[in-house]
Amino acid sequence: MNYTNNLLSSLPTNFNQDDATPLWFNKADNAWQLTATTMVGMQSVPGLVILYGSMVKKKWAVNSAFMALYAFAAVLLCWVLWAHNMSFGTKLTPFVGRPGFAMTPSILNQYEGYFVPKADYVYFQFVFAAITVILLAGSLLGRMNFYAWMLFVPMWLTFSYSVGAFSIWASQGFLEKHIIDYAGGFVIHLSSGVAGFIAAYWVGPRQAHDRQHFPPNNIIHMLGGAGFLWLGWTGFNGGSPFAANEIASLAILNTHVCTATSLLIWVSLDMIVYKKSSVIGAVQGMITGLVCITPGAGIVEPWAAVLIGASSGSIPWYTMMVLHKKSPFFQSVDDTLGVFHTHAVAGVLGGLLSGIFAKPNLLRMMYRSSLYGPGLLYCILDGNLHNGLRQMWYQILGALFIIVWNVGATSLICYSISKIVDLRMKEEDLDIGDDAVHGEEAYALWGDGEKTPATIRRHLRIPSICRWQK
Numbered sequence: 001m002n003y004t005n006n007l008l009s010s011l012p013t014n015f016n017q018d019d020a021t022p023l024w025f026n027k028a029d030n031a032w033q034l035t036a037t038t039m040v041g042m043q044s045v046p047g048l049v050i051l052y053g054s055m056v057k058k059k060w061a062v063n064s065a066f067m068a069l070y071a072f073a074a075v076l077l078c079w080v081l082w083a084h085n086m087s088f089g090t091k092l093t094p095f096v097g098r099p100g101f102a103m104t105p106s107i108l109n110q111y112e113g114y115f116v117p118k119a120d121y122v123y124f125q126f127v128f129a130a131i132t133v134i135l136l137a138g139s140l141l142g143r144m145n146f147y148a149w150m151l152f153v154p155m156w157l158t159f160s161y162s163v164g165a166f167s168i169w170a171s172q173g174f175l176e177k178h179i180i181d182y183a184g185g186f187v188i189h190l191s192s193g194v195a196g197f198i199a200a201y202w203v204g205p206r207q208a209h210d211r212q213h214f215p216p217n218n219i220i221h222m223l224g225g226a227g228f229l230w231l232g233w234t235g236f237n238g239g240s241p242f243a244a245n246e247i248a249s250l251a252i253l254n255t256h257v258c259t260a261t262s263l264l265i266w267v268s269l270d271m272i273v274y275k276k277s278s279v280i281g282a283v284q285g286m287i288t289g290l291v292c293i294t295p296g297a298g299i300v301e302p303w304a305a306v307l308i309g310a311s312s313g314s315i316p317w318y319t320m321m322v323l324h325k326k327s328p329f330f331q332s333v334d335d336t337l338g339v340f341h342t343h344a345v346a347g348v349l350g351g352l353l354s355g356i357f358a359k360p361n362l363l364r365m366m367y368r369s370s371l372y373g374p375g376l377l378y379c380i381l382d383g384n385l386h387n388g389l390r391q392m393w394y395q396i397l398g399a400l401f402i403i404v405w406n407v408g409a410t411s412l413i414c415y416s417i418s419k420i421v422d423l424r425m426k427e428e429d430l431d432i433g434d435d436a437v438h439g440e441e442a443y444a445l446w447g448d449g450e451k452t453p454a455t456i457r458r459h460l461r462i463p464s465i466c467r468w469q470k
Contacts, residue, residue: 026115028244033120036239040127043232045072048134051225053442055280055337056141057210058217059433061442064141067149068134074153075130083129083157084122087165094174096166112171113368114242124239125165132161132188138337139196142206142214143430146437148423152413156195160409164191164402177371179398180358180391182251183240185295185350186402193344194406197335202414203423205334207430214336217442219279226283230259233290237297247366251298255290258297258309262289265313273321284320284342288312291346296354298366300375304357311353316345348399355395 017023045068053065075083082099089097102122111118133153140149164187167173181187205211216222237251266285270278292312293305300308320341324330330340358375372391373379379388414423429436 022110024110024115025117026243029115029242030117030120032244032248033116033124033239033242036235037120037124037127039232039235040124040131040239041072043229043236044127044131044134045069047225047228047232048131049225050221051229052138052141052337054218054221054225055216055283057214057433058442059435060142061217062434062440063146063437064137066438067137067141067144067146070146070150071133071137071153072130074150075133075157076126078154078157079126079129080122083162084125086158086162087129088121088125088170091170091172094167094172095163097162097170097172116242121242124242128184128188128236129157129161129165132184132192133157135189135192135339135343136196136199138339139200139335140203141336142210143334143424144203145422145425147421148203148417151417151420152199155413155417156410159413160195160406161187161191163405163409167401168398175394175398175401178394179351180299180354180363180372180395181295181351181398182298182354182366183237183294185291185347185354186398189291189294189343189347190351190399190402191406193340193342193347194403195410197333197340197344198407198410199414200335201333202411202418206336207427210430211334216280222283223279226286230256230286230290233259233294236290237294241298241366245365247298247362250302250362254297254300254302254305255293257302258293258305258312259286259289261306261309262286262292262313265310266317269314269317269321281317284338285313285317287342288316288346291343292350292353295347295350296358299359299362300354300357301359301362304353308350308353308357311349312346315349316341319345351395351399352392355392358391 021027049065049068052068053061056064080102082101084102085100086092086097089100092098107119107122108117110116111121114121133156136156137149168175168179168181168187170176179186206214233255234252237255238248240251241247263282263285266288267277267282270276270281289309289312292308296304296308320338324338324341335341354375355373356376358373358378360374360378363372363374374387374391376388376392379385379391417423425437434441
């Protein structure tokens with residue numbers, strides 16, 4: 001004890017222990033965790049608010065942005081009231097935890113051996129949950145009844161997301177010791193892509209002319225939203241170790257290397273096949289790169305991140321730009337922003353590639369008591385093919401579990417809501433858009449968004465004193 005006291009007394013005063021800084025508390029880890037979490041939050045608000053509001057047709061800009069903003073707020077309240085404990089709390093079943101209030105006096109206690117308080121963990125996992133629901137919304141833009149969306153968000157968070165998060169990430173989840181999912185390739189992206197596609201089936205398609213002609217209303221703003229998404233992923237993958245350590249640094253570098261590679265591959269394929277470089281295509285390639293590296297960002301080498309980026313820029317491109325247009329199955333469901341391809345396909349791809357490229361020493365650095373892997377590639381090099389194939393089987397099993405659960409849970413949720421309120425807007429509201437749904441329009445220019453009847457506007461006279469005289 002004397003040695004400890006002498007050591008503490010020799011440190012700068014900002015390292016001294018006090019009531020707000022217990023001995024276990026690491027200021028650097030805490031500062032980075034709060035910064036990383038806020039960066040992830042900014043991916044949703046304002047990132048996806050801007051991206052959705054500008055990537056859709058003008059008449060749906062307000063509705064699309066508001067769906068994202070509402071979901072962010074609703075998820076936060078549900079998260080602290082019951083969903084956090086369902087996702088990371090005491091085991092109720094092998095699939096989900098016991099519902100409970102997260103903001104108890106223990107919120108400032110050390111969390112499971114990390115050098116940050118539990119409050120950091122609740123905050124970080126909230127922004128993960130929120131962005132999952134908002135990503136799902138990308139499949140439903142341009143026709144979902146907003147009142148149905150208000151019911152869908154808490155129900156899906158409770159009965160779908162919480163189950164996936166607990167099963168794969170919680171210490172008592174039945175898949176936690178087997179699945180490599182560094183930051184949510186399965187829990188976040190595969191679930192949002194599959195659930196979005198299933199919900200789009202239940203809600204029904206946009207109007208025919210909207211589905212055929214749905215140009216972005218502001219590509220420059222769309223790029224701004226995409227920028228929040230890309231740079232915010234620094235916190236998404238960099239914050240997952242819950243420490244300002246080497247794994248965080250590697251994860252951030254891998255994230256950006258993979259994303260840049262994916263974007264360039266997607267744009268190159270657009271130029272080769274369609275003879276034009278598409279800005280929207282570049283954004284899609286960026287998103288698939290971010291998604292694909294997420295399940296392995298901190299546990300693969302940078303050269304593997306380049307290969308993952310090449311895969312994420314080409315395989316989802318093929319499913320979206322070629323297979324989707326030829327397949328009656330994909331054509332039968334109106335997935336507005338192609339979330340199935342950018343998140344479900346890229347999420348599965350990233351999860352499988354993580355099972356191949358996960359490096360043994362990086363797994364040990366990331367997971368304190370690792371039972372994972374190593375990756376198939378390193379098992380082959382070590383002459384231990386059996387372990388590599390076993391890990392690949394677990395990765396496939398994890399993907400199948402998330403797919404099956406989301407198909408079933410999302411279908412039941414949509415069916416239940418349809419008994420309370422229509423899932424799809426009325427045709428007359430679909431004709432008008434934002435003004436019919438919210439009484440607001442994105443661009444209220446002169447005569448655009450006015451409530452005065454058109455017959456009255458036509459007879460308004462400009463006073464002679466204001467007229468230009470020759």
